[in-house]
Amino acid sequence: MSSVKCNWVSLQLAKPKSEYLLEHEKSAIDAHLAQCPHCRESAELAKRLDDLSYLQLPPQSPFVEKKIIDAALEGRMPNQPKIQFFPYHRTVQLAFGMAALGAVAIAAFLFLSDTTPTASSVTPRVATSQSTEGNSPAQQSKNYNLFTFKDAKPLELVRKDKVWGTQSTIVNLEMLSSDLTKVDLVQGKIIAHVTKRKTGEKFVVTSPRGMVEVVGTIFSVELDDTGAEHVRVLEGTVRVTDKKSGVIHYVKENMQLTIGASGPVAVPTDAMAADRELMTAEDAPLVAKDEKTDTHVAHASSKNAVALAEKAINEQRLSDAGKHIEIAKRSNQVQSVPSLLARLARAHRQQKNYAAAEQTYQQLIRDYRRSDAAKNALVALAQLELNVLNNNQSALELFNAYLAATPKGYLAEEAWIGRARVLRAMGRQNELLSTTDSYLSDSARNTFRAEMLLYRANIRLESGNCPLAEKDYQTIIAQWPDSRKARQAQQGLSKCGGNQ
Amino acid sequence: MNTVQTKKQSKHKILSDLVLVERAVSGDHSARETLAVAVLPRVRKLVYLSYGNRPDYDDVVQIAMVTIFRDLPGLRNFDRFTAWLDTVVYNVVRTQGRKRIRLAALFSDTDPSPDSRHWDVTPEDENIGQQLIHHLHYHLDKIAPKKRTAAVMSMFFGYVDSEVAGIMNCSVETAKKRIQHGRKELLERVQRDPGSSGLVKEATK
Numbered sequence: 282m283s284s285v286k287c288n289w290v291s292l293q294l295a296k297p298k299s300e301y302l303l304e305h306e307k308s309a310i311d312a313h314l315a316q317c318p319h320c321r322e323s324a325e326l327a328k329r330l331d332d333l334s335y336l337q338l339p340p341q342s343p344f345v346e347k348k349i350i351d352a353a354l355e356g357r358m359p360n361q362p363k364i365q366f367f368p369y370h371r372t373v374q375l376a377f378g379m380a381a382l383g384a385v386a387i388a389a390f391l392f393l394s395d396t397t398p399t400a401s402s403v404t405p406r407v408a409t410s411q412s413t414e415g416n417s418p419a420q421q422s423k424n425y426n427l428f429t430f431k432d433a434k435p436l437e438l439v440r441k442d443k444v445w446g447t448q449s450t451i452v453n454l455e456m457l458s459s460d461l462t463k464v465d466l467v468q469g470k471i472i473a474h475v476t477k478r479k480t481g482e483k484f485v486v487t488s489p490r491g492m493v494e495v496v497g498t499i500f501s502v503e504l505d506d507t508g509a510e511h512v513r514v515l516e517g518t519v520r521v522t523d524k525k526s527g528v529i530h531y532v533k534e535n536m537q538l539t540i541g542a543s544g545p546v547a548v549p550t551d552a553m554a555a556d557r558e559l560m561t562a563e564d565a566p567l568v569a570k571d572e573k574t575d576t577h578v579a580h581a582s583s584k585n586a587v588a589l590a591e592k593a594i595n596e597q598r599l600s601d602a603g604k605h606i607e608i609a610k611r612s613n614q615v616q617s618v619p620s621l622l623a624r625l626a627r628a629h630r631q632q633k634n635y636a637a638a639e640q641t642y643q644q645l646i647r648d649y650r651r652s653d654a655a656k657n658a659l660v661a662l663a664q665l666e667l668n669v670l671n672n673n674q675s676a677l678e679l680f681n682a683y684l685a686a687t688p689k690g691y692l693a694e695e696a697w698i699g700r701a702r703v704l705r706a707m708g709r710q711n712e713l714l715s716t717t718d719s720y721l722s723d724s725a726r727n728t729f730r731a732e733m734l735l736y737r738a739n740i741r742l743e744s745g746n747c748p749l750a751e752k753d754y755q756t757i758i759a760q761w762p763d764s765r766k767a768r769q770a771q772q773g774l775s776k777c778g779g780n781q
Numbered sequence: 782m783n784t785v786q787t788k789k790q791s792k793h794k795i796l797s798d799l800v801l802v803e804r805a806v807s808g809d810h811s812a813r814e815t816l817a818v819a820v821l822p823r824v825r826k827l828v829y830l831s832y833g834n835r836p837d838y839d840d841v842v843q844i845a846m847v848t849i850f851r852d853l854p855g856l857r858n859f860d861r862f863t864a865w866l867d868t869v870v871y872n873v874v875r876t877q878g879r880k881r882i883r884l885a886a887l888f889s890d891t892d893p894s895p896d897s898r899h900w901d902v903t904p905e906d907e908n909i910g911q912q913l914i915h916h917l918h919y920h921l922d923k924i925a926p927k928k929r930t931a932a933v934m935s936m937f938f939g940y941v942d943s944e945v946a947g948i949m950n951c952s953v954e955t956a957k958k959r960i961q962h963g964r965k966e967l968l969e970r971v972q973r974d975p976g977s978s979g980l981v982k983e984a985t986k
Contacts, residue, residue: 291965291968291969292961292962292965294965294968295961295962295964295965295968296961296964297935297936297941297942297960297964322972323968323969323972326968326971326972326978326981327964327968329981329982329985330936330964330967330968330971330981331936332936332939333914333917333936333937334936334937334938334939335910336910336911336913336914336917336937336984337822337826337910337911337914338822338825338826338829338911338914339911341825345839346821348843349821349839349842349843349846350814350817350818350821350846352843352846352847353817353843353846353847353849353850354810354813354814354817354850356847356850356851357843357847358843358844358847359837359839359840359843359844429854449808451808451854467854468808616810616811617810
């Protein structure tokens with residue numbers, strides 16, 4: 282009886298504070314608590330654990346944090362887990378796993394062999410698109426899927442239809458049936474190349490006010506900053522419906538209609554050139570043949586420069602990337618340039634082209650000194666100078682520059698330890714001692730505490746100050762007993778003993 | 782300590798800054814970046830407590846972050862941003878986490894160790910709150926996932942029953958039961974562990 286009571290009481294105590302108890306429940310609990318010390322302790326604990334929202338995890342390594350943030354903003358998923366050799370004692374599990382895989386494969390085969398070919402799938406080339414609901418054909422036939430254009434790669438739809446979009450254009454793609462494909466333009470501009478269709482098969486582009494239906498043509502729909510919607514036809518004819526007034530217009534080749542206007546007009550040459558440029562951007566020359574005479578093409582090319590530079594970096598075409606970045610610099614997309622330069626420098630470093638990496642970092646620091654990317658580049662370049670190019674003096678200046686610019690910055694700890702390592706390599710003991718003292722004086726800094734303590738202890742040992750050196754060595758051994766630093770500290774301690 | 786607190790407060794303020802969230806939703810790059818920095822600690826905490834500190838912890842955090850910023854343009858109700866965020870993370874933990882645990886169980890020789898750390902801080906450097914969160918995580922790891930998540934949402938993020946029900950896509954009654962039983966199990970485990978209960982007392986002095 283007693284244990285049941287305890288169980289009931291502990292269940293009531295586990296209710297959140299916000300949940301009220303009835304009066305008779307309260308009195309029963311109080312009566313029980315008065316005579317049961319175990320439940321009293323439990324009640325005390327429950328009270329203390331009611332709100333733990335103040336608890337925070339310790340800070341993560343700044344590099345890991347930056348990696349995750351960059352990945353989140355660029356939409357990069359992590360790699361799949363590495364599959365190790367199969368351990369013997371997992372054979373049974375593995376057998377079940379293989380059996381399950383086999384069953385899935387058979388089911389997939391039966392399903393595919395039974396299904397009539399339908400126009401309900403998006404080809405896997407849609408690498409830049411992002412779906413809110415997943416990519417399975419079944420889901421796409423029922424739900425809206427959001428795609429954001431990030432580079433010049435076209436979105437390939439069924440029946441070899443293609444849709445190009447300017448950077449950051451967002452569309453909702455809906456495949457209602459094999460006869461009807463609907464693209465809803467949320468923002469930006471798209472160009473659609475629609476293959477010839479039979480009567481009754483529709484390709485529809487909708488925008489907030491307009492609806493464009495086609496049966497085989499190339500056309501563009503643009504939602505500009507003022508909210509006006511322009512439909513331009515490059516080939517064929519489209520039927521445009523104004524959703525507000527219900528008026529229908531047929532727009533023919535080389536004509537443009539602003540939805541809400543009285544009728545189509547001839548397409549301005551620059552708009553036509555921009556559309557054609559976007560369609561061919563993937564293979565287009567980086568810069569127009571003569572920028573002075575062909576300003577339209579140059580302008581259109583610069584619109585995609587950032588996307589093309591990103592693509593070139595991803596594909597390790599670094600010289601192309603450099604040219605695209607130059608174009609972006611001259612256009613109005615300057616805000617993206619620092620991060621592009623940082624990525625380019627990283628890519629050069631990965632290819633072990635250190636001279637180019639150094640040059641790119643220097644360019645970034647020189648031209649965009651106020652940007653965060655430039656500040657981070659100070660540390661990256663300093664590490665490059667220290668570890669690869671063996672230019673200690675330059676590394677020291679860069680670390681100092683970072684610490685002077687942002688003493689509490691994102692990479693401050695890296696800068697502190699870098700500075701200490703440079704000073705150690707240069708044999709400047711006094712400065713190293715003051716650096717370690719400054720670092721260790723701030724208890725919030727802890728990533729490289731063991732290494733700094735070791736440096737300080739070694740200097741003290743060399744200067745004959747064994748008691749203080751011993752103290753540091755002992756701190757290292759006590760706090761990081763299994764680390765390599767602890768072994769080095771042990772060696773230092775034994776030297777101390779020898780000296781004494 | 783004060784600066785750390787101020788930082789946390791400022792990050793909390795950022796999460797409730799509707800204008801910033803709106804800008805991020807509309808695709809403003811700098812707003813998205815600011816939001817990502819502010820959001821990451823919350824995501825890490827939720828993943829750590831509901832998924833665990835397994836070897837692929839960083840991967841799950843990354844997947845959650847990528848999913849959040851991928852789905853952000855679809856957010857309509859800006860003042861419910863944190864609840865939306867936690868729902869996304871919960872779904873990622875539930876789906877991606879489960880898939881990865883199964884893969885690891887099939888192919889990996891080693892069981893995930895809840896004690897392996899993913900940050901550069903040794904236990905001695907952590908403050909009492911940070912030690913307590915590791916202890917609580919250790920006990921939470923032994924509780925069934927649904928009860929665990931409900932208890933975490935209620936105790937660590939301050940959600941009430943109806944909000945937990947919304948996040949976990951279940952009825953309010955079910956959420957209530959999950960919270961209650963999750964909390965009860967955690968309490969019992971902490972009470973049985975003198976180290977943890979001592980830490981609780983010290984941390985909530």
